[in-house]
Amino acid sequence: MDTSLKSTLHRRGLRMTPQRQLVLDAVRELGHATPEQICTQVQRAAPAVNITTVYRTLDLLEELRLVRHTHLGHGAPTYSERAHEHVHLVCHHCGAVSEAPTALMDELADRLREREDFELDVTHVALSGRCATCREADLKASQELGEKEARA
Amino acid sequence: MDTSLKSTLHRRGLRMTPQRQLVLDAVRELGHATPEQICTQVQRAAPAVNITTVYRTLDLLEELRLVRHTHLGHGAPTYSERAHEHVHLVCHHCGAVSEAPTALMDELADRLREREDFELDVTHVALSGRCATCREADLKASQELGEKEARA
DNA sequence: TTACATGCAAAGGGTTTGCATAACT
DNA sequence: AGTTATGCAAACCCTTTGCATGTAA
Numbered sequence: 001m002d003t004s005l006k007s008t009l010h011r012r013g014l015r016m017t018p019q020r021q022l023v024l025d026a027v028r029e030l031g032h033a034t035p036e037q038i039c040t041q042v043q044r045a046a047p048a049v050n051i052t053t054v055y056r057t058l059d060l061l062e063e064l065r066l067v068r069h070t071h072l073g074h075g076a077p078t079y080s081e082r083a084h085e086h087v088h089l090v091c092h093h094c095g096a097v098s099e100a101p102t103a104l105m106d107e108l109a110d111r112l113r114e115r116e117d118f119e120l121d122v123t124h125v126a127l128s129g130r131c132a133t134c135r136e137a138d139l140k141a142s143q144e145l146g147e148k149e150a151r152a
Numbered sequence: 153m154d155t156s157l158k159s160t161l162h163r164r165g166l167r168m169t170p171q172r173q174l175v176l177d178a179v180r181e182l183g184h185a186t187p188e189q190i191c192t193q194v195q196r197a198a199p200a201v202n203i204t205t206v207y208r209t210l211d212l213l214e215e216l217r218l219v220r221h222t223h224l225g226h227g228a229p230t231y232s233e234r235a236h237e238h239v240h241l242v243c244h245h246c247g248a249v250s251e252a253p254t255a256l257m258d259e260l261a262d263r264l265r266e267r268e269d270f271e272l273d274v275t276h277v278a279l280s281g282r283c284a285t286c287r288e289a290d291l292k293a294s295q296e297l298g299e300k301e302a303r304a
Numbered sequence: 305t306t307a308c309a310t311g312c313a314a315a316g317g318g319t320t321t322g323c324a325t326a327a328c329t
Numbered sequence: 330a331g332t333t334a335t336g337c338a339a340a341c342c343c344t345t346t347g348c349a350t351g352t353a354a
Contacts, residue, residue, distance in 0.1 A: 013332085015328065050337070053334080056335090071225055092276060104267070104268075108257065112256065115252075116252050119281045120279055130273070166308075167307095167352090207344065
């Protein structure tokens with residue numbers, strides 16, 4: 001079975017277009033990007049492409065399971081290739097997004113299945129917390145505060 | 153130390169108002185609710201209250217650590233009492249939201265701290281997946297499909 | 305009499321929809 | 330010809346901001 005985008009579309013009576021290829025390319029190049037970022041990237045090659053088309057194409061590519069979107073918290077979701085599976089870690093202090101292997105979630109997924117009868121989708125929602133850099137900064141700040149109080 | 157809302161506000165040079173009490177009451181009554189739902193609830197007691205005030209009050213109550221908000225995926229976040237700590241499980245098929253004990257996440261939190269140097273905030277983001285009801289429906293549907301194919 | 309709080313209207317980001325046009329098959 | 334795809338504008342939801350008015354210390 002031919003699994004190229006073109007034939008996948010054709011099997012559904014849909015057509016391959018330059019726009020669709022460009023959106024898919026942009027998702028692949030950008031890693032995890034918002035619709036707006038994807039649109040900007042696409043427009044570098046084809047300035048006339050409208051953001052509406054980007055939204056429609058992302059929905060389509062998601063249906064075709066070529067991409068997925070993740071909610072990082074506030075604001076627009078980000079889209080990435082389906083093949084690149086990972087957990088997103090978002091620092092809600094500085095906003096930094098990092099990626100971790102999904103294997104980290106295996107045990108949680110098992111427990112949720114057993115105890116809550118819930119089948120976890122590891123990639124759809126990001127985990128929120130405080131990143132290494134901000135934790136270091138916190139530590140330093142509290143040390144300085146300690147010294148200041150010791151002096152006083 | 154007096155920890156009532158009124159004195160907490162007073163210590164910051166802020167005032168207690170009927171609106172602020174009503175918003176806090178609504179959050180407590182509704183469990184996890186969007187700003188709009190909270191506004192509707194508040195307006196049952198005081199119809200003139202504006203949604204702007206609800207947003208401002210929710211921000212304030214969050215700063216005071218009396219409430220927290222959680223992103224369930226699409227759409228508006230939901231607010232709940234800070235004291236009610238739990239993990240949110242959202243079914244991305246039917247939209248149902250359930251709650252699970254945060255203890256489920258303890259091991260994941262430990263691993264993230266060790267391996268990724270990331271301090272997880274368990275409550276801020278919901279976990280996404282497929283709930284028990286939808287999983288049963290899936291199972292039933294695939295069984296029926298199997299029977300149909302067997303007949304054909 | 306000064307600071308804080310509210311309501312209202314308007315603007316802002318992100319997304320969807322309606323519709324006419326254009327491009328395929 | 331008939332369907333699918335696009336661009337454009339308008340509408341939509343959710344949230345924030347500016348400003349005038351109101352209210353409490």
